Amino acid sequence: MDAFLQLTVAGLSTGMIYALVAVGFVVIYKASDVINFAQGDLLLFGTYLIFFNIVQLGLPWTVGVVITVIIAAGIGLLIERTVLRPLIGEPVISMIMVTIGLSSVLRALTNALWGPQPRAFPPFLPGGEVSIGTATVAADRLVAIPLALGLLALLALFFRYARDGIAMRAIADDQLAALSMGISIPRVFAVAWGLSAVTAAVGGMMLGNIVGVSPSIAAVGLRVFPVVILGGLDSIGGAIVGGAIIGLLEVYTGGYIGHGLNLIVPYIVLILVLMVRPYGLFGKEVIERV
């Protein structure tokens, strides 16, 4: 039972971070139909940025977080303007490859600036352990869950009430209609990339806090695919539920079965979902038969 509780907390915290990164992914996909394979590297870059600000520059962590968020947003905007905008309207394969190219460049940049060795991260989430009943769970993981949920709620509010958020939903719904209502598509794409880079960076900060800073955390970028597919590619609520399910599934198979099976269970789920219900749990059901 204790082990179960610990695994559940671990799974939920991982899952919520997945959800945060997945939302960044969904935002770009919803607005511009681009699958961003560079999400993991944006996350990695964000993690190293906050590491740089807090450890190497010695800034207080509040300032460090703000600066990181600003720089991440800037990078997102820059990527959209220089790389993605010339490719509007190109086939899916070009979009996928260009983000793969971006991921390669970002990773090389991160490695060149900070080297491949793992670093200790200055914890800004509370450390130590908390006892729940007879089980002890890591406090930082416990805190990460409401923190991620709060951020996701903020994003949901943004989509509900903010001008840019509404514009983004309009474009996701019907690009042509949105265009004729005077919504600037390039502006919305830019906001989407900025927002996505920020959520990736924030997810990176939390992940770095929990598992430490090393190039391997970029793998999260690939692990969000099962999350977004399970939850439905165009749904924020879906990303949260999908994140929780995939996170828990990973941790339970890792804890109870082992053999590194936790690494591929999400992908097996992914294949099953694609076969049975490709639009996911909460995605918009678009029937397209060939």
Place this chain on the structure above:
Amino acid sequence: MTIECGVFHTTYESDMGLRRLPTERIRLGLFLIFIVVFPFLATPYWLNLGNQIAIATVGAIGLNILVGYTGQISLGQGAFMAVGAYSAGLLTLRAGLPWGVSIFLACLITSAVGSFFGIPSLRLKGLYLAIATLAAQEIIEWVVTHWTAVTGGTDALVVPAPELFGLRLNTDFRFYWLAVILAGATALFTANLFRSKVGRAFVAVRDQDVAASVIGVNVFRYKLLAFATSSFFVGLAGAMIAYYRNIITWERFTLETSIIYLAMIIVGGLGTIRGSLFGAALITLLPAFISSLGRGLQDSAPAVAAQLPNIQQAAFGIVIILFLVFEPEGLSKLWRNVKDYFHVWPFAYRRGNGER
């Protein structure tokens, strides 16, 4: 296919030929001469690169059949190559089959595995298919590293060099001929495939799947067939790697491999055989070129030399991005521009743009 300015075909044979103009035949002849002369002039370093390019060409053509010609995105290339390499190696090692037989069987096995993972394409396209093949990549990789009893897990598998007419193909020079012949056969087969009913059905599925099904192309059947054909050659490339390196390790067949091959066909040009060769050559030579530059800088600028792997990775990404932004049709389009320019030189009259 457009008719070239100033060319008039009078027989079906000349109209339907793979090489329809005298200049095209001369160019092909020159290329063949280059292929034959190359190993006698090249240093071992270049021979090694030549072999790598030949193998990469086979893999790139295989991927191009699926992605470039049929329009089905696959991120599972690395895993399918692993299937080819491991089946070929294991058939030789455990079943004691001669290398030629085990290469052929390995191709068939990869073909079957590829078709299996192509089944989701019944319902999925574009990005969903890309993600499904990504899952295939991860799952196959896991099976290869964890099915220790058969694959040896993460340990390397040592495969003996193939033997032909009592000659061990264990040097770059000897293996070169096998690699080049297999690459040539792959190119010839593919060129002919796309003059046949099946090949045209592939292209119809790519261009407009609904229209294709309306005119009587069984879309799902041809998608699966495309997966099978493509995986056959991808498996061949994997088996060639097994026999060339004589050592099979799973690190050679990760998602990164899939991405490198996708980069080859993007940079070279989707849906062209020439592009597969160009792309394979460019993406193979790029890191080699950068590391030779780096060796030159070892003394004068050791800081730069230390960053070599990062520079290679960044250059790889930048090349992909630059091609997609500035020349989405890749090197084969650039080559065609040059050809078109000289075709009617010194006049500025250009032939049609429809020809691939």
